[in-house]
Amino acid sequence: xxxxxxxxxxxxxxxxxxxxxxxxxxxxxxxxxxxxxxxxxxxxxxxxxxxxxxxxxxxxxxxxxxxxxxxxxxxxxxxxxxxxxxxxxxxxxxxxxxxxxxxxxxxxxxxxxxxxxxxxxxxxxxxxxxxxxxxxxxxxxxxxxxxxxxxxxxxxxxxxxxxxxxxxxxxxxxxxxxxxxxxxxxxxxxxxxxxxxxxxxxxxxxxxxxxxxxxxxxxxxxxxxxxxxxxxxxxxxxxxxxxxxxxxxxxxxxxxxxxxxxxxxxxxxxxxxxxxxxxxxxxxxxxxxxxxxxxxxxxxxxxxxxxxxx
Amino acid sequence: xxxxxxxxxxxxxxxxxxxxxxxxxxxxxxxxxxxxxxxxxxxxxxxxxxxxxxxxxxxxxxxxxxxxxxxxxxxxxxxxxxxxxxxxxxxxxxxxxxxxxxxxxxxxxxxxxxxxxxxxxxxxxxxxxxxxxxxxxxxxxxxxxxxxxxxxxxxxxxxxxxxxxxxxxxxxxxxxxxxxxxxxxxxxxxxxxxxxxxxxxxxxxxxxxxxxxxxxxxxxxxxxxxxxxxxxxxxxxxxxxxxxxxxxxxxxxxxxxxxxxxxxxxxxxxxxxxxxxxxxxxxxxxxxxxxxxxxxxxxxxxxxxxxxxx
Numbered sequence: 049x050x051x052x053x054x055x056x057x058x059x060x061x062x063x064x065x066x067x068x069x070x071x072x073x074x075x076x077x078x079x080x081x082x083x084x085x086x087x088x089x090x091x092x093x094x095x096x097x098x099x100x101x102x103x104x105x106x107x108x109x110x111x112x113x114x115x116x117x118x119x120x121x122x123x124x125x126x127x128x129x130x131x132x133x134x135x136x137x138x139x140x141x142x143x144x145x146x147x148x149x150x151x152x153x154x155x156x157x158x159x160x161x162x163x164x165x166x167x168x169x170x171x172x173x174x175x176x177x178x179x180x181x182x183x184x185x186x187x188x189x190x191x192x193x194x195x196x197x198x199x200x201x202x203x204x205x206x207x208x209x210x211x212x213x214x215x216x217x218x219x220x221x222x223x224x225x226x227x228x229x230x231x232x233x234x235x236x237x238x239x240x241x242x243x244x245x246x247x248x249x250x251x252x253x254x255x256x257x258x259x260x261x262x263x264x265x266x267x268x269x270x271x272x273x274x275x276x277x278x279x280x281x282x283x284x285x286x287x288x289x290x291x292x293x294x295x296x297x298x299x300x301x302x303x304x305x306x307x308x309x310x311x312x313x314x315x316x317x318x319x320x321x322x323x324x325x326x327x328x329x330x331x332x333x334x335x336x337x338x339x340x341x342x343x344x345x346x347x348x349x350x351x352x353x354x355x356x357x358x
Numbered sequence: 359x360x361x362x363x364x365x366x367x368x369x370x371x372x373x374x375x376x377x378x379x380x381x382x383x384x385x386x387x388x389x390x391x392x393x394x395x396x397x398x399x400x401x402x403x404x405x406x407x408x409x410x411x412x413x414x415x416x417x418x419x420x421x422x423x424x425x426x427x428x429x430x431x432x433x434x435x436x437x438x439x440x441x442x443x444x445x446x447x448x449x450x451x452x453x454x455x456x457x458x459x460x461x462x463x464x465x466x467x468x469x470x471x472x473x474x475x476x477x478x479x480x481x482x483x484x485x486x487x488x489x490x491x492x493x494x495x496x497x498x499x500x501x502x503x504x505x506x507x508x509x510x511x512x513x514x515x516x517x518x519x520x521x522x523x524x525x526x527x528x529x530x531x532x533x534x535x536x537x538x539x540x541x542x543x544x545x546x547x548x549x550x551x552x553x554x555x556x557x558x559x560x561x562x563x564x565x566x567x568x569x570x571x572x573x574x575x576x577x578x579x580x581x582x583x584x585x586x587x588x589x590x591x592x593x594x595x596x597x598x599x600x601x602x603x604x605x606x607x608x609x610x611x612x613x614x615x616x617x618x619x620x621x622x623x624x625x626x627x628x629x630x631x632x633x634x635x636x637x638x639x640x641x642x643x644x645x646x647x648x649x650x651x652x653x654x655x656x657x658x659x660x661x662x663x664x665x666x667x668x
Contacts, residue, residue, distance in 0.1 A: 077366065167496065221403065
């Protein structure tokens with residue numbers, strides 16, 4: 049039996065969402081936006097990233113996302129040949145060329161490789177890339193209307209002693225395990241715990257607990273989400289106390305309201321936790337206030353940056 | 359200022375090692391071996407893999423690598439359309455088409471995506487890929503001759519309560535942090551600790567400690583390496599006691615010999631740990647026996663499978 053033929057140019061049979069990516073100083077359609085299987089960003093998940101959204105033609109709080117992205121680069125000993133203004137221009141171009149008025153915009157830096165494929169990360173040439181695709185949300189329309197159903201998993205979120213959670217990273221196998229745990233319990237998404245057995249975070253979102261008019265969110269071992277920070281800012285403006293603290297499973301189950309925060313969807317309601325209805329199964333008044341102000345703020349020039357589409 | 363042009367076909371400026379990859383039923387050169395930035399294998403490091411090596415034209419212990427790979431797929435709720443024989447044929451073809459007599463062969467399954475880019479991993483179509491590139495080693499020739507210099511990092515290896523270490527995975531940010539810690543101490547590579555502060559493993563390798571003629575290796579929270587298993591098997595054949603147990607930093611520092619194991623290089627000596635010389639800075643007698651038998655076994659048909667190059 050003879051050996052198979054080598055195909056010199058790979059024929060890609062997959063479909064991709066409409067969007068534009070930037071890599072190696074080229075703006076390309078999403079079907080061209082790929083990383084080598086040898087890039088340590090893939091092989092070692094040695095990468096950091098950020099996600100900012102565009103809503104009705106404007107970036108929301110882009111400055112905060114850029115702050116976090118550049119801080120992550122430094123912590124990972126990575127360097128890229130673009131400054132903040134240049135990255136802003138690249139992201140703006142990805143969105144404008146995609147034509148999306150509502151977009152999910154991701155910027156990524158991978159470790160890359162060295163020319164001789166050394167195993168030493170100091171030898172690698174880091175790679176920056178970015179893309180804009182249609183806006184996505186943790187909760188769909190139905191879930192936004194009725195509230196999500198969450199289940200707490202016994203899986204422990206990767207601890208800060210292993211991976212610094214302030215570096216936004218792609219280490220999600222614990223979160224994926226939590227999702228399968230939640231599906232088995234009939235829930236829609238999951239919450240992981242920290243090393244003390246208290247609540248940590250879910251796949252791509254932070255969690256907020258409301259009790260007797262006070263809002264709390266886990267204080268450690270979680271991503272310092274920009275939308276999490278925005279909830280603090282919105283609560284301050286609304287005169288609502290919002291504090292970071294340890295939250296036990298029992299405290300969360302006894303909450304008057306629960307909501308989650310993510311750039312992918314904003315502030316989203318939870319009305320069922322494990323087998324318990326939260327707040328009588330209705331969207332709560334504090335969630336409703338925070339949610340409304342969150343979207344109002346998208347029109348505030350102090351918190352948004354308009355995309356130039358032509 | 360007008361918007362930049364969109365490049366319909368990305369022009370790749372990077373260089374790749376000589377080799378052949380398999381994806382979507384095509385055998386392609388390494389410059390075509392890429393994953394979409396949207397594949398959850400990249401975006402969530404939601405993937406498992408295995409690495410087997412080919413030495414002088416034969417796979418070494420391929421069966422054990424396939425056992426582990428298929429076990430990982432099941433634990434991650436992944437499925438691929440190839441059985442063991444078909445994967446063996448794919449790997450054999452990648453190596454044969456590459457022409458490499460000594461090769462590093464990786465097989466990968468990523469979560470992939472669903473056609474509508476759902477966030478639910480159950481909707482995703484998992485993707486299998488594989489590649490063969492030149493043989494690589496944790497230790498270079500000089501390090502093999504004189505022994506590696508390791509430093510123990512305070513970074514804790516991602517614990518089993520977060521990610522099951524028996525699933526070979528790409529979550530390496532803790533190991534990368536450990537490497538930078540080691541470089542700061544003037545060492546060449548690193549050892550991470552477990553949650554008890556005892557020794558866990560290093561980037562891509564297991565560790566072995568020799569004291570008074572007995573070989574020990576960490577018993578939990580580590581990858582169950584095929585080369586680690588091979589060291590157990592070789593010690594049994596050599597009449598040397600080899601046990602898995604907890605190993606404290608102090609115990610390791612007091613070792614008579616230290617060596618590491620990896621498919622990328624086999625059994626490799628360590629002669630310096632932190633600021634201490636190990637075994638008087640010389641390669642030890644047990645390391646030397648195990649190392650010699652390890653390479654002898656590459657000629658044993660029971661442990662090897664010849665590549666058909668034409």
